[in-house]
Amino acid sequence: MAVNADEVCEVLVNAPEPFRSLPARLRWCLGKEIRTYLARGWRPDQLLTTLRAALPDRIRRPFLLARYRFRHNLVGAGPRLASAHRAWDRRDRAADRARYEAQQRRHAAVVFAATTGKVREKMLAALCTRLRLTTAPLDFTAAVIHAARLARRAFPEIPLRAAVDRWVAQFDVPASCACRPQRSESFPAAGDGCCVACGAKGIPRPELPLRSVVCDPCWSQEGM
Structure with missing residues (x-):
């Protein structure tokens, strides 16, 4: 100043x-x-x-x-700059949130176009099994996007729907799944310190619906 x-x-x-x-x-x-x-x-x-x-x-x-x-x-910073710093932090957080929500909308459009409602329910059940969750207190859409991301990373050489089917088939998911979570704005960290994609050591990622653990190499991969 x-x-x-x-x-x-x-x-x-x-x-x-x-x-x-x-x-x-x-x-x-x-x-x-x-x-x-x-x-x-x-x-x-x-x-x-x-x-x-x-x-x-x-x-x-x-x-x-x-x-x-x-x-x-x-x-x-001294008290004269404190209010300016708080205002800047608020604007920065709002901008980050807006970018995140726009990205989620783009991913949701891709995933929902490639899957049906029943398939998405199975994706959620498979995700809960993959992360060893007993309950699913998370945003349904965000969870499905996360499951699609895992499926694409597991089977990058095939189309998204085929990758989802193969990924879900790895888990014991019933033919009819009624696992529909309530929406929550705060998510517990999931995982045991190992990357949910490859099993290597990683860190919780606040951008993911469960703050799932992802290692730096997997996190830096492009796409879902």
Whole structure:
């Protein structure tokens, strides 16, 4: 943020000894430090409070002491920038959510065009079996997209519907499945630390409906 030169002078003039009587070169350096922290959103009174804290009996290098105090007591953004940072974070989260939802809509259109309602129910049941879930508290559409992604990665050489049929056939899924979950906005992490696609070590992915564990190589693959 922009810095008012008068505030820099305010801190320099009102700083306690020995900071106020530094040699010209070190006084300039201290002014630069003060300007840096003002630009980060800290107020002049907060900088002065930091400099006015109890001082040791003997100070050989007051400038280094001032710089040390600033760095250890004025961490991150100051209160003047706090509201701006919160607003930026909100906009960034909203943009991420919008991108995620748009991507999910595109994937859903592909999956729903290639499958029927009964097939999608079997995909959900197979997904619950694959991830060893006893209940399915997740978004039905997101779960089906995730199942289709696993099927395509398992059988990338064939069309999506055929890949889904072969993937579902690996699990003991009844001919008629009534597993219809309630929609939930928060999902528990699924898996035991191993990638749901290849079995290697991975990390939970918040983008997936169950925060499923996926390793970096599988996550970086293009497509579903």
